[in-house]
Amino acid sequence: MSQIDPPPASLSDSNSDILRAISAGLGIMSSGQRRIAAMILKDPHWAMQSNVKELAARAGVSAPTIVRFARTVGCEGLRDLKLKLAAALAVGAPYLHRSVTPDDTPADVARNVVGSVTAVLAEWQRQLAPADIERAAEAMHHARRVDCFGTGATSNFLAQDMQARLFRLGIVTNAFSDAHLQLVAAATQTREDVLLAISFVGRMPALLEAVAVAKERGATIIALTRTHTPLAALADIVLGIDVPRDATMRVGTDAYVVQLLMIEILMVIIGLKRGPSTISRLGEIHQILQTHAVDSDDPSLLHWGWRRVLRGEDADPASKADG
Structure with a gap:
């Protein structure tokens, strides 16, 4: 099939909730599209984080079939499908975080939050121009x-x-x-x-x-x-x-x-x-901050400054030797 099919009205009309749209359209999908739909409904989090090759391999279809499926359920393409999946999952999840459930332990929360951000970053990197x-x-x-x-x-x-x-x-x-x-x-x-x-x-x-x-x-x-x-x-x-x-x-x-x-x-x-010249400039700035700034890695600079303040003396850098 060389051209992408237009989305059926019965599906595109309900694309405000992509998971419901996919479920509602199972009856009119081809066998390949049904496999894609079942894969997404079974693990929408994984589907949202995976690329077209991974989706195609798990569903046993070609990459173009994944793109045609996205159009069939009322999306502009795979990226739009993923964004709508993310929105649907966010709506259905606790408002604290879409990847966290009420029963999660602190270790689960840390793993899920970091994993969610990592997945989003990976997808964003693929979209960079x-x-x-x-x-x-x-x-x-x-x-x-x-x-x-x-x-x-x-x-x-x-x-x-x-x-x-x-x-x-x-x-x-x-x-x-x-x-x-x-x-x-x-x-x-x-x-x-x-x-x-x-x-x-x-x-x-x-x-x-x-x-x-x-x-x-x-x-x-x-x-x-x-x-x-x-x-x-x-x-x-x-x-x-x-x-x-x-x-x-x-x-x-x-x-x-x-x-x-x-x-x-x-x-x-x-x-x-x-x-x-700019690299040298940045090196000079770093050196000055290390030498003069109160947040220097050398704690003696900070301690010296506070000692002079507590003594009521002027903070003269030339007098640092008295510390």
Whole structure:
């Protein structure tokens, strides 16, 4: 069969609960599709975490048959099927965590939570678009200025973290969470600038308004968000963070960890682009922090500082020898 069958109305109409849709459609499925359906219904957690080859091997079908099955039950493809499976499992599970049951021991909780995040990360890694990451890194590397926008507790923290990392690499950068300051920053952007907008939700009105202003000014818009959001639609480059929604949190642990990893990947690539001088710069910063910072690995520095404070003396680094 060379073409993908359109989803039957009886199935696509009920795709709000994918497990119910699969069960309801068993009677009109082919034998191969029934084997896939039985496999998913028997172990939906495993199905959500497995790739197309693993699914095909267990069901005894070809990889294209897995994709056709996803379309048959009203999904856009395998990734959409997995996201709907994750949503269905989250709805049916305790609100503390989709992978934890009330009878789990602390050891079970640790294993299940870590295993869930690991599975999500593996699937997210398979979905990464290296070309888009490269384009984003290149744009920030050459930018006159990079403004990082975040709206909400998590996005604001991530924007601040991004700004701190870019600053260490020698890039002129700012981080804004206030809607008014975001508009001011957007109004002063040019074609030489980059706006990095961070939002897992991807539909915060004030953020979208500021991004639209920067886009009108000619800035390159990079969005760290889910791929099918209004923010993604505005962006020139989308760094996708499509992971299952949390049952109760707007930005759950999966989304938080994936965004941190994307920032880390970007920083390493940008650092490599900026060459040996940047590596030397980072080494100098590390040395200064080790020598002067109160959180130095050398505890004598901290103790020396506190001794001088307790004596009521000025903390003169040149006088360290008296400690």
